[in-house]
């Protein structure tokens with residue numbers, strides 16, 4: 487039975503499943519406690535301790551934001567792909583591990599971004 491019409495789709499589904507597993511493995515590698523430590527020391531000054539009470543309304547809320555988005559934002563500030571003098575200065579102090587930990591920490595905080603519809 488090599489001509490089942492869904493074989494390709496099944497194979498694709500298996501691949502997607504494997505990719506999701508890999509993504510989950512990455513998620514476990516981040517250290518949320520370390521992310522919180524760094525966030526309290528550095529980021530809370532502007533973004534608020536809960537990631538939800540920025541000191542200025544023009545400063546974004548981070549709590550509950552997608553982890554991939556947070557990670558990418560920090561990487562983009564580091565590389566100047568996203569230009570902002572305040573955050574570039576912040577991001578350039580961060581190691582790759584810091585970024586993973588911070589993204590995992592903020593993504594887990596209850597946010598107003600995803601729950602108010």
Ligand code: HEC
Pocket residue numbers: 524525528529530531532533544545546547548555556557559560568569570572573576580588
């Ligand atoms: C001195 C104030 C200040 C500090 C400290 C600070 N930030 Fe920011 N952050 C900002 C401002 C202002 C922006 C908006 C910049 C822009 O418009 O791109 C921002 C944007 C961001 C964004 C993008 C959010 C979005 O919705 O696009 C992320 C992620 C972020 N900060 C993470 C952090 C992390 C993690 C730390 C701690 C290591 C930190 N910030 C420390 C002021 C600060």
